[in-house]
Amino acid sequence: MPQIDVPLVRGRFGETSRSDAWWLQPLAVFLGLSIFIVYSTWAALQGNNYHFGPYLSPFYSPLLYGDAPFAWFGPDKPSWFPTFLPFSAAMLILWAPGGFRFTCYYYRGAYYKAFWSDPPNCTVGEPRKSYLGERFFPLILQNVHRYFLYLALVFLVLLAHDVWEATKFPDGFGVGVGTLVLLANVILLGCYTFGCHSLRHLIGGFSDRISASSARQACYNCVSGLNGRHMRFAWMSLFSVGFSDLYVRLCAMGIWRDVRLF
Numbered sequence: 001m002p003q004i005d006v007p008l009v010r011g012r013f014g015e016t017s018r019s020d021a022w023w024l025q026p027l028a029v030f031l032g033l034s035i036f037i038v039y040s041t042w043a044a045l046q047g048n049n050y051h052f053g054p055y056l057s058p059f060y061s062p063l064l065y066g067d068a069p070f071a072w073f074g075p076d077k078p079s080w081f082p083t084f085l086p087f088s089a090a091m092l093i094l095w096a097p098g099g100f101r102f103t104c105y106y107y108r109g110a111y112y113k114a115f116w117s118d119p120p121n122c123t124v125g126e127p128r129k130s131y132l133g134e135r136f137f138p139l140i141l142q143n144v145h146r147y148f149l150y151l152a153l154v155f156l157v158l159l160a161h162d163v164w165e166a167t168k169f170p171d172g173f174g175v176g177v178g179t180l181v182l183l184a185n186v187i188l189l190g191c192y193t194f195g196c197h198s199l200r201h202l203i204g205g206f207s208d209r210i211s212a213s214s215a216r217q218a219c220y221n222c223v224s225g226l227n228g229r230h231m232r233f234a235w236m237s238l239f240s241v242g243f244s245d246l247y248v249r250l251c252a253m254g255i256w257r258d259v260r261l262f
Helices: 024-046 095-102 105-116 139-165 178-195 199-203 214-227 232-253
Strands: none
Touching: 024 105, 024 232, 095 139, 095 178, 095 199, 095 232, 139 199, 178 214, 178 232, 199 214
């Protein structure tokens, strides 16, 4: 079959022959990520109202230093922390889950379009004439995503433990609305994390014939199924982790009342 090489013609920024509202998707991504970044930064810098009863905000888990009884190393901030910076326990741990999301393959494609217009959308003119990709600094650092995956798996275990702790009320075992909020957050984070492209490669990328092992085949099929919905779980888990912090925070402030189910 004969092949025809079609030269790539770069139009002016925003120029396209598309007749649909192509700008809606990058605009929605821009607004969604901006709202989350602003809120999560504000919440992480507060250093208070991050726990209520047995509930702990996922922005502060694991709680290394803090005024809650489940803080690992007590209420005092570490002596090595710079005195000229306001202290918040969230600043000690958020770099790990934040790095996992920032380097995520889906999020990279999403915020490249929404924040850098690289490109604004398919077949839409870019504001630059050259393309370097992720082969050079600083974007080559995105390749650390596979290592952030290992940390994200550890954090998933810690957050699951927080759900168990969220059933321990002063009068014994119980379940409140906050318990279910934290549980839903872990489930959605698990679906997002276990659908990671790097995890899929880790399970099946080193084998020439995956079907040779029934266990490997089952794990690969499970990860592949979640990976096909990776974008959906990326947004659902982003909302759930933000809402979990908001729920605990408003309960701690006395604005919302947590309902004990049993």
